[in-house]
Amino acid sequence: MTSGTVTAPARTWTAVCGYDDLVPESGAPALVGTDQVAVFRTHDGAVYALSNHDPFSTASVLSRGIVGSRDGVPTVASPMHKQVFDLRTGACLDDPEVRVTVYPVRVRAGRVEVGSA
Template sequence: MTALVERTETWVQVCRITALLPERGVAALLPDGSQVALFRTYDNEVYAVSNTDPFSEANVLSRGIVGDRGGVAVVASPMYKEAFDLRTGVCVDNPEVSVPVYPVRVVDEWVQVGLR
């Protein structure tokens, strides 16, 4: 017998899409106390990852440099310059390390982050 597990998400309205400048990060504090780094790319994709750099344990990813590696959107930490795939959270140069990613959507010009 297989048990069905229902995944529920609560969406938190964080900011207007216009507050996210392309290729820049913004940090946000979620209701559970965790920090996320939000990014909007030039092609208007919006991503949300943990703001905590796993190498330094500092909440700095929102201040990282946004770019791409081989067509993949990444953010490079300002601490040790490790780049993280914004879609998956995986470190590009050290795939054994990653940051949590959050579901994100834009509804009526508001950026919403999904909580698990």
């Protein structure tokens, strides 16, 4: 594990990269403990984090998906078979049965930090 900042007793935060390292409207893969996390920065500057695991293909690839919107909802599309996920909730918008894990994420002093799920 890399450097962690403890802000609340129940949750560990892991700084994964600088906010400026995130290209607007794209994702980046990060390792948080043993979890693979996809961190996204949207057009409006907001930051989101989902599990990088694509439940359809079972490959760790969601960070490489195209970031966009559907009916105003910020989304990422799996690069494998293009299922679209809501960046806020992890819900798959093409299959109501499927949801990916959402991680808490925040920006502190120009660093992007991901919390344990």
